[in-house]
Amino acid sequence: MSYKIILNIYDLSPANKYLYSVGLGFYHTGVEVNGKEWSFGGNPEMTGTGVFDSEPLSLEGEAYRASVELGTISSMSEFYRALEIVKQDFEANQYNVLTKNCNHFSDAICRKMLGRGIPGYINRMAKMGSCCRCLIPKKMMNNDPVLSGNNPQSKAQNSSNGYQYNHIRDTSNPSGFQAFRGKGTRIGDA
Helix, strand or coil, X not given: CCEEEEEEEEECCCCHHHHHHHCCCCEEEEEEECCEEEEECCCCCCCCECEEEECCCCCCCCEEEEEEEEEEECCHHHHHHHHHHHHCCCEHHHCECCCECXXXXXXXXXXXXXXXXXXXXXXXXXXXXXXXXHHCCHHHHCCCCCXXXXXXXXXXXXXXXXXXEEXXXXXXXXXXXXXXXXXXXXXXXX
């Protein structure tokens, strides 16, 4: 028997309506395996691991965007071994919106199980923000926005990068344009 590894992606900001089409946005993610969704959160006052599980697609206040099937594993023991190793690096009091957030956890657990991480656009804003962290209030950086959903019906859509996205609705993108799709053009090509 094999178990699907599914990345559930949620919008944290209404700005994603505009940012998504250019490969940016503010997202929360959880990794779904065998009917449970695993994620990470915390703040400086919390102790112990920040890794938690929940019912898939059920986080309060989160606007579900899509689910991406990243691969499969052959046993749940494979998942639990990877989880035990990865969660050691994700203590609740170490949460940082730029350098150690839910997307970092999702990426780490997927790399441990599958040898590849989550799509790059998901944590791109955190990477960009880490360049100017001195401008972000410490209280905002060290508190998980999920701990401080909307889930309509979905429709599947295959993407050109091998992932399968299950978009629920995309009213911000009526043309169906997907960021970073197609062959593109290199500078200097005629």
